[in-house]
Amino acid sequence: MRAVRLTGPGTLELMDVPVPEPGPGEVRIKVGAAGACHSDLHILDAPAGAYPVPMTLGHEIAGTVDRAGDGVTAWRPGDRAAIYGIQGCGHCRGCLSGRENQCRTVPVGGVGLSRDGGLAEYVVVPASRLLPTGDLELTQAAPLTDAGLTPYHAVELVRPALRPGTFCVVIGIGGLGHMAVQILAATTAVTVIAVDTSDAALELATRVGAHHTFRSDAEAAGRIRALVDDPPDGADVVLDFVSVDATTRLGRTVVATGGHLLLVGLGGGQLTLKPTAEEPPPVPLEVTARIPFWGTRAELQEVIALARLGRVHTEVETFPLEETVRAYERLRAGDIRGRAVIVP
Ligand code: NAD
Ligand code: ZN
Ligand code: ZN
Structure with a gap:
C-alpha cells in the first residue's frame, strides 16, 4: 500500500509499504480521510530523534473497519469509525482517570506520533481507539478527532x-x-x-x-x-x-x-x-x-454528537494521497481555509 512517511527531519516521502496486519485486540482500518494538522509541520521541523523514523504521519483519521484482530468483538468489517488518536500507557494516574491526554509516561503518544498513522491506505490501531460516527461523511469525521476535539x-x-x-x-x-x-x-x-x-x-x-x-x-x-x-x-x-x-x-x-x-x-x-x-x-x-493538550475519548464522543446534530461543520479542502506534500506546503504558507483533508 502507499503511505506518506516521515523519514528524517523535514522529510516526507510517499512510499510503498506492506499492508499492516492487526494483532490481538487491534483492527485494520481502511482510511477514508486523514486531516493535515499544523502539528505535523512542527513534527517535520523537530530535530532528529524527536520522533521515530520511518513513521507514517497522520493523527486525524476516520475510515472503515477492514479486518478485526483476535479477540475484537465490538467491531466488524464495514463499520465506520473515527480514531481517538492518543495512546497513553494505560497505567498511570492520568490514563486511569480517563484522561489519556494527561498520560505521565507517554506525554505525546499516539497514532501518527509514536506509531504509524493514517496518511496511508490502511492503518492498524487498538480497537479501544475507535468511536462510531454514524452517517457522518468520513471527511467530516476525521477532523473532529483533533481540530474538533x-x-x-x-x-x-x-x-x-x-x-x-x-x-x-x-x-x-x-x-x-x-x-x-x-x-x-x-x-x-x-x-x-x-x-x-x-x-x-x-x-x-x-x-x-x-x-x-x-x-x-x-x-x-x-x-x-x-x-x-x-x-x-x-x-x-x-x-x-x-x-x-x-x-x-x-x-x-x-x-x-x-x-x-x-x-x-x-x-x-x-x-x-x-x-x-x-x-x-x-x-x-x-x-x-x-496549556491544554488534545482531549479525552469521552469528549470526542461529544464532539461527534455535535457534528451529527449539524451544530459544527468543518470547512474542508480534500487532496489525494499523492498531493499530501503540496497540502502541507499550502498549510505552511497559510493558504488553507479550515482543514486540508487527505483522501487516500
Ligand atoms: P492552522 O495552520 O490550520 O491555523 C493557524 C491559523 O493561525 C491560520 O489561520 C493563520 O492565519 C493564523 N495565524 C498565524 N499567525 C497568526 C498571528 N500572529 N495572529 C493571529 N493568527 C495567526 O493550524 P491548526 O492545525 O489549527 O493548529 C493551530 C496550532 O495548534 C498549531 O500550533 C498546532 O500545532 C497546535 N495544536 C495544538 C494541539 C494541542 O493539543 N495543544 C492540538 C492540535 C494542534
Ligand atoms: Zn494535530
Ligand atoms: Zn499513562
Missing part, C-alpha cells in the same frame, strides 16, 4: 467562565480555531471575537458564527479593549491557537481580571509576566494560564 476540550476546561455576557477571544482561525468558534456558538452564549492575520480566515470566522473579527496586528489589542471595556472588563477567556510572542502578548493584554489564557498553539512564544516598555499593563490579577 482539541478546542472542545479547551472550552470544557473553562466552561464555568463562559457565562452569557462574557467575551471569548479566539486567536488563529485555522483548522482548530474555526471549530472553536462553532463550538462556542453551539454550546455557550458568549460574544466571540476572532483574530487572525488572514482576511480570508476572518471571513470564515464570521461565516461560522464569530460576532467580531480583528486583524492580528499592532492595533488589535486596542480595538479589542475598546470593545470589551465598556464598562471596564476584558475577555474572560482567550483561546490562543497560535501562541507566538505576538499572540501571547495580545492575550495577556485583553484578558480580564480573573480570566483564562489557554495556550493551545505550539508556536513556541513566551508569556511574559513582567510589564515591559512595549507592553505597559501587567497581566491582570487572578488570571489562569493553561
Whole structure:
C-alpha cells in the first residue's frame, strides 16, 4: 500500500509499504480521510530523534473497519469509525482517570506520533481507539478527532467562565480555531471575537458564527479593549491557537481580571509576566494560564454528537494521497481555509 512517511527531519516521502496486519485486540482500518494538522509541520521541523523514523504521519483519521484482530468483538468489517488518536500507557494516574491526554509516561503518544498513522491506505490501531460516527461523511469525521476535539476540550476546561455576557477571544482561525468558534456558538452564549492575520480566515470566522473579527496586528489589542471595556472588563477567556510572542502578548493584554489564557498553539512564544516598555499593563490579577493538550475519548464522543446534530461543520479542502506534500506546503504558507483533508 502507499503511505506518506516521515523519514528524517523535514522529510516526507510517499512510499510503498506492506499492508499492516492487526494483532490481538487491534483492527485494520481502511482510511477514508486523514486531516493535515499544523502539528505535523512542527513534527517535520523537530530535530532528529524527536520522533521515530520511518513513521507514517497522520493523527486525524476516520475510515472503515477492514479486518478485526483476535479477540475484537465490538467491531466488524464495514463499520465506520473515527480514531481517538492518543495512546497513553494505560497505567498511570492520568490514563486511569480517563484522561489519556494527561498520560505521565507517554506525554505525546499516539497514532501518527509514536506509531504509524493514517496518511496511508490502511492503518492498524487498538480497537479501544475507535468511536462510531454514524452517517457522518468520513471527511467530516476525521477532523473532529483533533481540530474538533482539541478546542472542545479547551472550552470544557473553562466552561464555568463562559457565562452569557462574557467575551471569548479566539486567536488563529485555522483548522482548530474555526471549530472553536462553532463550538462556542453551539454550546455557550458568549460574544466571540476572532483574530487572525488572514482576511480570508476572518471571513470564515464570521461565516461560522464569530460576532467580531480583528486583524492580528499592532492595533488589535486596542480595538479589542475598546470593545470589551465598556464598562471596564476584558475577555474572560482567550483561546490562543497560535501562541507566538505576538499572540501571547495580545492575550495577556485583553484578558480580564480573573480570566483564562489557554495556550493551545505550539508556536513556541513566551508569556511574559513582567510589564515591559512595549507592553505597559501587567497581566491582570487572578488570571489562569493553561496549556491544554488534545482531549479525552469521552469528549470526542461529544464532539461527534455535535457534528451529527449539524451544530459544527468543518470547512474542508480534500487532496489525494499523492498531493499530501503540496497540502502541507499550502498549510505552511497559510493558504488553507479550515482543514486540508487527505483522501487516500
Ligand atoms: P492552522 O495552520 O490550520 O491555523 C493557524 C491559523 O493561525 C491560520 O489561520 C493563520 O492565519 C493564523 N495565524 C498565524 N499567525 C497568526 C498571528 N500572529 N495572529 C493571529 N493568527 C495567526 O493550524 P491548526 O492545525 O489549527 O493548529 C493551530 C496550532 O495548534 C498549531 O500550533 C498546532 O500545532 C497546535 N495544536 C495544538 C494541539 C494541542 O493539543 N495543544 C492540538 C492540535 C494542534
Ligand atoms: Zn494535530
Ligand atoms: Zn499513562
